[in-house]
Amino acid sequence: MTTTRTIDRASLGWLGLLVVSTVGLPWYATGGIGASALTLGLSDRPWLLPVAGLTFSLAALALIARDWRRHALLLPLVIAALAALLLQAFGIGLNGPVLPALGTLFPTAASGQTGLGLGGFLAGLALLGLLSDGLAARGFCRGERFASACVIIIVALLTLFVFFPILKLGAAAFTDETGALALGRFVERITAPNLWGLACFTSSQSCGVVINTLQLGILSATFATALGLALALLVARTDFRFKRALRALSILPIITPPFVVGVAIIVLFGRSGMLTQFGAELFDVRPGRWVYGLTGILMAQVLAFTPVTFLVLLGTLEAINPTLEEASKTLGARPLKTFSTVTWPLLRPGIAAAFLLAFIESLADFGNPIVLGGGYDVLSTKIFFAVVGARYDLGNAATLAMILLGLTLVAFWAQIRWLGRSNYVTVTGKSDAGLVAPMPPMLKFAAIAAVLPFAAFTIAVYSIVLLGGFVTDIGRLDLTPTFGHIWTAFSFELGTEGLRLYGSAWDSMITTLWVSALSAPLTMAIGILTAWLVARQDFAGRRAFEFGTMLSFAIPGTVVGVSYVAAFNVPPVDITGTMIILVISFVFRNMPVGMRAGMAALAQIDRSMEEASQTMGAGGAKTLRNVVLPLIRPAIFTALVYSFVTAMTAVSAVIFLVSARHNMATAYIMGRVENGEYALAIAYSAVLMVVMVACVALIQLLVGKRQLGRRTGMTGATAAQPAE
Amino acid sequence: MKDNAETQDLAIEFVGVVKRFGDAVAVDGIDLAIRRGELVTFLGPSGCGKTTSLRLIAGLELPSDGHLRIAGRDVSRDPASERNVGMVFQSYALFPHVSVLDNVAYGPVIRGVKKAEAHAKARGILDQIGLGGLHDRLPAELSGGQQQRVAVARAIAQQPDVILFDEPLSNVDAKLRRKVRSEIRALQQEFGLTAVYVTHDQEEALAVSDRIVVMDKGRIAQVGTPEDLYERPASAFIANFIGDANLIEGRVMAGRFAAEGLDVPVSGADGPASVSIRPERIALDLSADGPARIASGTYLGSRMEYAVTLGGTELLVSRPISEPRLEAGQPVALRIDTGGVTRLS
Numbered sequence A: 001m002t003t004t005r006t007i008d009r010a011s012l013g014w015l016g017l018l019v020v021s022t023v024g025l026p027w028y029a030t031g032g033i034g035a036s037a038l039t040l041g042l043s044d045r046p047w048l049l050p051v052a053g054l055t056f057s058l059a060a061l062a063l064i065a066r067d068w069r070r071h072a073l074l075l076p077l078v079i080a081a082l083a084a085l086l087l088q089a090f091g092i093g094l095n096g097p098v099l100p101a102l103g104t105l106f107p108t109a110a111s112g113q114t115g116l117g118l119g120g121f122l123a124g125l126a127l128l129g130l131l132s133d134g135l136a137a138r139g140f141c142r143g144e145r146f147a148s149a150c151v152i153i154i155v156a157l158l159t160l161f162v163f164f165p166i167l168k169l170g171a172a173a174f175t176d177e178t179g180a181l182a183l184g185r186f187v188e189r190i191t192a193p194n195l196w197g198l199a200c201f202t203s204s205q206s207c208g209v210v211i212n213t214l215q216l217g218i219l220s221a222t223f224a225t226a227l228g229l230a231l232a233l234l235v236a237r238t239d240f241r242f243k244r245a246l247r248a249l250s251i252l253p254i255i256t257p258p259f260v261v262g263v264a265i266i267v268l269f270g271r272s273g274m275l276t277q278f279g280a281e282l283f284d285v286r287p288g289r290w291v292y293g294l295t296g297i298l299m300a301q302v303l304a305f306t307p308v309t310f311l312v313l314l315g316t317l318e319a320i321n322p323t324l325e326e327a328s329k330t331l332g333a334r335p336l337k338t339f340s341t342v343t344w345p346l347l348r349p350g351i352a353a354a355f356l357l358a359f360i361e362s363l364a365d366f367g368n369p370i371v372l373g374g375g376y377d378v379l380s381t382k383i384f385f386a387v388v389g390a391r392y393d394l395g396n397a398a399t400l401a402m403i404l405l406g407l408t409l410v411a412f413w414a415q416i417r418w419l420g421r422s423n424y425v426t427v428t429g430k431s432d433a434g435l436v437a438p439m440p441p442m443l444k445f446a447a448i449a450a451v452l453p454f455a456a457f458t459i460a461v462y463s464i465v466l467l468g469g470f471v472t473d474i475g476r477l478d479l480t481p482t483f484g485h486i487w488t489a490f491s492f493e494l495g496t497e498g499l500r501l502y503g504s505a506w507d508s509m510i511t512t513l514w515v516s517a518l519s520a521p522l523t524m525a526i527g528i529l530t531a532w533l534v535a536r537q538d539f540a541g542r543r544a545f546e547f548g549t550m551l552s553f554a555i556p557g558t559v560v561g562v563s564y565v566a567a568f569n570v571p572p573v574d575i576t577g578t579m580i581i582l583v584i585s586f587v588f589r590n591m592p593v594g595m596r597a598g599m600a601a602l603a604q605i606d607r608s609m610e611e612a613s614q615t616m617g618a619g620g621a622k623t624l625r626n627v628v629l630p631l632i633r634p635a636i637f638t639a640l641v642y643s644f645v646t647a648m649t650a651v652s653a654v655i656f657l658v659s660a661r662h663n664m665a666t667a668y669i670m671g672r673v674e675n676g677e678y679a680l681a682i683a684y685s686a687v688l689m690v691v692m693v694a695c696v697a698l699i700q701l702l703v704g705k706r707q708l709g710r711r712t713g714m715t716g717a718t719a720a721q722p723a724e
Numbered sequence B: 001m002k003d004n005a006e007t008q009d010l011a012i013e014f015v016g017v018v019k020r021f022g023d024a025v026a027v028d029g030i031d032l033a034i035r036r037g038e039l040v041t042f043l044g045p046s047g048c049g050k051t052t053s054l055r056l057i058a059g060l061e062l063p064s065d066g067h068l069r070i071a072g073r074d075v076s077r078d079p080a081s082e083r084n085v086g087m088v089f090q091s092y093a094l095f096p097h098v099s100v101l102d103n104v105a106y107g108p109v110i111r112g113v114k115k116a117e118a119h120a121k122a123r124g125i126l127d128q129i130g131l132g133g134l135h136d137r138l139p140a141e142l143s144g145g146q147q148q149r150v151a152v153a154r155a156i157a158q159q160p161d162v163i164l165f166d167e168p169l170s171n172v173d174a175k176l177r178r179k180v181r182s183e184i185r186a187l188q189q190e191f192g193l194t195a196v197y198v199t200h201d202q203e204e205a206l207a208v209s210d211r212i213v214v215m216d217k218g219r220i221a222q223v224g225t226p227e228d229l230y231e232r233p234a235s236a237f238i239a240n241f242i243g244d245a246n247l248i249e250g251r252v253m254a255g256r257f258a259a260e261g262l263d264v265p266v267s268g269a270d271g272p273a274s275v276s277i278r279p280e281r282i283a284l285d286l287s288a289d290g291p292a293r294i295a296s297g298t299y300l301g302s303r304m305e306y307a308v309t310l311g312g313t314e315l316l317v318s319r320p321i322s323e324p325r326l327e328a329g330q331p332v333a334l335r336i337d338t339g340g341v342t343r344l345s
């Protein structure tokens, strides 16, 4: 702490990184160590010179300035360098200049340039670091440099990996195949009769895709909410015997790849399904294809989403203060009256939340419609077919994606409007002590009647998943045990040359494990950091920042997938077909979950503990490590597990992003389902689920879920006071 | 910290400091100099900006305008971690996951002192503060008072330029307050610390401070020693806020203040004026033809407090408990100690 600071270590770190990445590292993704911005700029790519030149100016400033961070020239230079970097990166594409002005300025730009490499990305990162340093010196984030760097870098990442792809996709909807603006094409696309047709309500023809999507969403949300409510009432308000089993059941869908239920339904009810055959023999009718289409998707979705609605409604029910119901009883109301006048009105917000949640999930669902759809198209599958396969039509896919995104955002907006941001709090909300009112008997029987078929169905589906991979042909009820399917997928040989993996599934399994293992800690880190920034830091634009992260959560996976296709298969960020793009897509899709877990945990912690740490000389990073992280361990665990599990089971975004070299388990299974290899698909799914559970156990072992004991509960009470 | 800080005796300087939160102005232009080794109290009604001023010193907020110097160095843009200011939080803010010893050693360890050395130092301070046997406990295993002392020990252990207390007694049992506050005062003097103390309890402020800064709506209303403020309040707000006061409107003419039934000497120019008279500076004379009447009496244990009407005004008068009680309606004469009359601006 001296007043004659020239440049300190942190700033020197960023500056050093900047110099190394413009002078020493390969600027492009393709190219050797020698091909840095400086050397290329001096030979035939003069548009790289401004970045290199500004880098040297910054270094020179560091040598002469007395107080570098506060020097009036620092921010202008950094911003100019960032602008120069972005302008050349986006202004000159693979086939020459995108901005004609750059073409006249730099004739050699006509030969184009490839995507940015290590040097380019690290130079960008270093400039962002310097920007955050300079801003912190001017009071941004209360002068806290670590927080400032986190804000700037996370905003940049979100912009690059969430908003830029969506914008690029949006642009694709308004352009034609050559990339020229074509409003006419957009009008044509968005008014296409196969989008909005209402024929299914009046005839046996099918409706438009949008109508189908909405119809499915509403039906599926209605049924899932009703079932969820029945379950929640049974668990919270009766002495129903199988409560624990019901709670356990609700965890299953989280670890179930989304289309597995669909496959099980085909095995049960498909053309040659078990029950179909059985029914056909019983009633002597020809087996039908009724399960393909709305009915089948609906069954699968209700099964998949009911646990979510159940958890939301259980949270709401448990948060209802029983004294209210008691009060009603002491005033002489009968159970049914109490329920309809007290419990039901208090439940309504929870019901709305559950409905919207299921609706949003249904809009985003890709796995079930693609397995069970038959001729019933919904937006997510239609988008997929528009970019995969022979009829590649990005403009059309983009238009459909924009419609899907619009619908989702409306539902999301309604959810926020209705419930504020409290909806995740109610999920865990616990009530005061007190006796809950028993349910009116009539209601109880209705609930049981609704729940029993659901339970039976769930058990049937999961028995098939567990059993199907290990018997010869479960569809035809040939229950001879076999490891044949597993062996096809995972055969190996332990020979003289060591372990050799022959099975067809190994590649995708290993990629999946890699991607999950890489993305889980990254997702957790970015999610928790973001939560900490939003909950604890004070910076201009914090509200917008928070809103942006929430928005990124609302984007359906299919839309993310197709937007990545639109944005990242051309320079400057050309990462299609790599494992990086898979990891990145998971990190930014799942990050909001980690963030929510982090925010909920931080809300429980008195922020003056962090402030105490700061006054004792710990900067943001040390405070985070020494004080915050130890206290929010459960949230870290949640974030890790969630992101790991989602990376293993998600299909909607990755299906667009996998490549022959980097295939993922879910995409592979999907392929088997399309080929009708159900047994193999089921066997692989079962293995996937087992691996997942094992990994979760491992994470638990590593992170530990140790809660601070009851003794600390005492300070917890004082700590719960809001900081002044 | 810095050599030239010795030449100038100031620990903290506020120069036109303003803090805005959006549209709200929490601190509205404060100029204040705090000397080394001094204990200064920020006193004022709720929401007047005491905590905000304290947090500005700590670096937990940065001023929107103006400058702040600590030990001669301008720290207006420095974050908390780059200042050297210890703070005792209202909720104590002990780290629940580490032992008492690690809590106290945290500051030195963060600043690069070796762990063993920091622990030795923390032990020394804990022993000195009377918490010798509790090193290995977790904060949750201590009583409230002990937690408070650990918080103080932790702030002292970092050898701060300034130590800050934000309402340190608000979580302490009412009976213990007097004891704890004199302990804090003793520690502050023993370690020669510059301290800033926030409270909205005027008695506490009078008891511990070298000087008191009374704040009102984000501004400084008056600065002075406890005696200054009590005996010579600058405004009706101060007179009312610190202790009880009779505020009387009237006129000054030729060095005498006159109001209905009152005539006392004051200083200053002629014209309309108001004065403050403390209740204990008025004595009551039992004379049958006195101009005033007892309206009511309140028993306060250590003294009696009477409401006395004099013409149209009602005055508060306190009287030792050993004197005979007075009945409501009784006529009395007032004898005013002229040293206790303060003209308000």
Ligand SMILES: Nc1ncnc2c1ncn2[C@@H]1O[C@H](COP(=O)(O)OP(=O)(O)OP(=O)(O)O)[C@@H](O)[C@H]1O
Residues within 6 Å of the ligand: A724, B021, B024, B025, B026, B044, B045, B046, B047, B048, B049, B050, B051, B052, B053, B200
């Ligand atoms: N982070 C903040 N955001 C917005 N307004 C704030 C913030 N912190 C304080 N304020 C406002 O600034 C004003 C001064 O607050 P401050 O906490 O300094 O008061 P105080 O004097 O400590 O009051 P108390 O005696 O009640 O603790 C209040 O009106 C408060 O609402």
Ligand SMILES: [Mg+2]
Residues within 6 Å of the ligand: A724, B050, B051, B052
């Ligand atoms: Mg306060």
